Amino acid sequence: MNSENFALSEKMVPATYVRRAGQARRGHELLIRQLLEQGKCPAKGWSEATVELFLNELAVMDSNNFLGNCGVGEREGRVASAIVARRHYRLIHGLGRSGDVAAVQPKAAGSSLLNKLTNSLALDVLKMAGVRSVESCFVVPMATGMSLTLCFLTLRQRRPEARYIIWPRVDQKSCFKAMLTAGFVPVVVENAPEGDELRTDVEAVERQIRRLGAESVLCVHSTTSCFAPRAPDRLEELAVLCAKYDVPHIVNNAYGVQSSKCMHLIQEGARVGRVDAFVQSLDKNFLVPVGGAIVAGFDRAFVEEISGTYPGRASASPSLDLLVTLLTLGADGYRKLLADRKEVFALLTEELKKLACAHGERLLHTPHNPISLAVSLDGLGARRGDAVTRLGAMLFTRQVSGARVVPLDKEQTIGGHTFRGFMSHSESYPCPYLNAAAAVGITGEDVALCVKRLDKCLKTLRKEANGGQSCSPPLS
Numbered sequence: 001m002n003s004e005n006f007a008l009s010e011k012m013v014p015a016t017y018v019r020r021a022g023q024a025r026r027g028h029e030l031l032i033r034q035l036l037e038q039g040k041c042p043a044k045g046w047s048e049a050t051v052e053l054f055l056n057e058l059a060v061m062d063s064n065n066f067l068g069n070c071g072v073g074e075r076e077g078r079v080a081s082a083i084v085a086r087r088h089y090r091l092i093h094g095l096g097r098s099g100d101v102a103a104v105q106p107k108a109a110g111s112s113l114l115n116k117l118t119n120s121l122a123l124d125v126l127k128m129a130g131v132r133s134v135e136s137c138f139v140v141p142m143a144t145g146m147s148l149t150l151c152f153l154t155l156r157q158r159r160p161e162a163r164y165i166i167w168p169r170v171d172q173k174s175c176f177k178a179m180l181t182a183g184f185v186p187v188v189v190e191n192a193p194e195g196d197e198l199r200t201d202v203e204a205v206e207r208q209i210r211r212l213g214a215e216s217v218l219c220v221h222s223t224t225s226c227f228a229p230r231a232p233d234r235l236e237e238l239a240v241l242c243a244k245y246d247v248p249h250i251v252n253n254a255y256g257v258q259s260s261k262c263m264h265l266i267q268e269g270a271r272v273g274r275v276d277a278f279v280q281s282l283d284k285n286f287l288v289p290v291g292g293a294i295v296a297g298f299d300r301a302f303v304e305e306i307s308g309t310y311p312g313r314a315s316a317s318p319s320l321d322l323l324v325t326l327l328t329l330g331a332d333g334y335r336k337l338l339a340d341r342k343e344v345f346a347l348l349t350e351e352l353k354k355l356a357c358a359h360g361e362r363l364l365h366t367p368h369n370p371i372s373l374a375v376s377l378d379g380l381g382a383r384r385g386d387a388v389t390r391l392g393a394m395l396f397t398r399q400v401s402g403a404r405v406v407p408l409d410k411e412q413t414i415g416g417h418t419f420r421g422f423m424s425h426s427e428s429y430p431c432p433y434l435n436a437a438a439a440v441g442i443t444g445e446d447v448a449l450c451v452k453r454l455d456k457c458l459k460t461l462r463k464e465a466n467g468g469q470s471c472s473p474p475l476s
């Protein structure tokens with residue numbers, strides 16, 4: 001309601017009440033004003049009432065909600081179902097204009113504002129999480145793998161001669177496929193063992209750049225967040241190499257925003273060398289549904305080139321989800337989530353160490369991995385391989401999700417490339433193991449339950465290995 005309507009209301013409700021209501025309304029509007037002025041994540045989270053008021057204001061700015069609109073175009077923001085309209089807060093026009101997702105849409109001032117604001121808040125959060133010198137970013141309504149593909153395709157226009165992408169091995173299919181789908185030949189660089197950890201073989205990366213010739217290399221594609229015992233890549237050293245040979249550097253930071261260590265690596269890489277873009281998942285870092293990613297970089301023009309490569313318009317849903325989430329949590333709320341995660345990671349480390357010890361196993365020493373842990377599975381008897389596979393199935397049945405058992409000697413062919421020792425980031429890791437991660441949103445209760453169930457499963461398996469009940473009935 002505007003002041004005119006408030007004044008009219010005084011005819012029906014006592015003026016003092018209406019004035020107080022007017023002041024209350026200004027409280028909400030003040031928050032919206034600060035958001036528009038600063039383009040930053042508010043320190044304190046907003047109430048649902050403020051968020052919904054704001055979303056409604058945005059929606060009535062779009063032509064599909066104009067009272068007098070008559071649409072005679074082929075895309076007029078019409079929806080048949082009221083549920084669909086509500087699910088999107090009547091923001092139906094999506095993002096961008098044909099040809100550029102970042103462009104403002106004349107039919108949809110509200111959706112366009114939403115897009116710009118979300119990108120501005122995302123940039124603020126990336127800075128807050130540790131990449132202080134990030135210059136520009138945008139939300140893409142595609143998950144991480146496809147967003148990496150978009151980055152590679154953008155680089156192709158700059159380096160038409162390049163065929164190869166140099167990639168320190170990470171056993172995750174989407175990031176490998178991201179390179180194949182973009183039409184490049186991945187050059188897989190095996191990791192170097194260092195104690196229990198697997199770390200970037202920087203010299204091997206340099207040898208590959210020299211062997212192939214810098215101009216035929218599209219980029220180095222490195223990774224921060226990954227399953228232990230692999231460590232985040234040696235980003236600073238890779239960034240220095242990339243600067244030395246004038247080769248672009250794209251970083252897969254899939255779930256790295258939640259870790260100050262991963263973000264620090266990117267910041268330092270960009271400071272001492274070359275990082276062209278880094279890509280992070282929305283769902284893995286911000287507790288929203290799967291479907292979006294943030295592409296960020298240190299050169300505004302290059303980031304604009306990437307958004308300009310996206311053909312056509314795009315869904316606004318991932319941006320809307322991120323905006324609502326950041327407004328609801330506030331910067332303080334997000335920081336608290338990150339601090340809690342760190343604490344639970346320490347708890348998970350301690351609990352897994354104890355559990356491993358009790359079963360004659362070891363928590364692998366992976367000090368550089370800030371999110372994922374690995375417990376050896378060495379002592380499961382002669383038929384160790386079968387037992388490891390069975391442990392995976394048992395954990396699944398017992399609703400322990402996300403725990404990942406990694407056997408030895410698994411082979412996997414993706415797009416013509418065969419990975420030996422697939423899942424373990426290595427052709428010959430010395431032991432099978434189990435992964436668990438402390439990702440944003442995890443609670444102490446998750447840890448307690450997981451460790452309890454894991455303990456039971458390991459006891460059962462050991463009994464079997466020692467010739468106890470060799471064929472226990474499946475757990476219900």
Ligand SMILES: *Cc1c(COP(=O)(O)O)cnc(C)c1O
Pocket residue numbers: 143144145146170172174175223225226252254255281
């Ligand atoms: C999650 C993840 C990806 C991308 O997966 P999407 O399903 O495309 O989001 C890529 N690399 C790593 C290391 C990941 O953890």
